[in-house]
Amino acid sequence: MSAPEPTVEQIRALLDTHIAEYPDFPSPGVLFRDITPLLRDAAAMRSVIRYWTTLIPEDVEYVVGTEARGFVLGAPLAYEIGAGFIPVRKAGKLPGSPASLRYDLEYGSAEIQIPENSLPAGARTLIVDDLLATGGTAAATVELTRRFDAEVLGASFLIELEGLGGRDQLPEVPLSTVWSIAN
Template identity: 55%
Template sequence: MTTPLAPATDLVERARRLVHDVPDYPQPGVVFKDITPLLADGPTFAAVVRHMVARAPADIDIVVGVEARGFILGAPVALGLGAGFVPVRKEGKLPRATLAGAYDLEYGSAVLEVHADVIPRGARILVVDDVLATGGTAAATAELLELAGGVVVGLAFLMELTFLNGRDKLAGRELDVLLTY
């Protein structure tokens, strides 16, 4: 596993100022990281996408965005890489045959699904999401994509909540994170 270069300090500072804490959302004790102000700032949003594109592993075939904010970041990253985009959705949101994987998150559990026929065998995949928290969502997504026949060669996150030790569930996987909390 390679050690990624540190992101540009000015981008980290701009992005950090635009991520707002929302206490007790979606339930008491959870501090939600609201990225809406960052997304609304065109130059910073574009810089975040360029950062993710520049640091992606080589030869990505598909970028997978995890519902829901991973869609917002993943789709432009896919465009920037000239790759396809596939959404991984919450249970019951996809209209055709799916593969499913259950996981735990910091305040409950859930099931993720991907269409059973959209990941070509051996496709090189970059998973993109907004936050790495407990690692449950990211680990379940990677396992689901590998079950579908893909090869997860990297995971990219806007931010990481380091106190939740999510990296532990992703040991041995290539990770890139812009902001740490």
């Protein structure tokens, strides 16, 4: 007999006690949220992943996770729903001729890549990462995924920092978050 699905209240309480906060990191005025306490607690992580599966579309074929915490969370999520996993890497980490996209961030620019031939045309995908803040990386990941002629069914995040404009960067993408925090 399997355990009952965790409730929203249980998940919020669990995350409240399993996300560490570090003020002024990596720079003054930033409150860094660290998921390491969640990752080291197997039962808590299992509960979060099980709850998370209730928030995403049912017909996802591939979870597309952004380096690095999107790997850590996206892979078990993909496993749980029976989907493949596609890593989105920082530039220079993949052999061959990966698909690349350079984009601007609030404090500079970045480049992400997906391995060549990763997604078949028409693949039904879900973008996954740990945090939605300003939305730059998520929007770039959506755009890069679409270059494969893949269908982006949605984007899903463990944490959303409300008020930083992340949702505004993804106006046509259905979004879900496990835990939204007023910032």
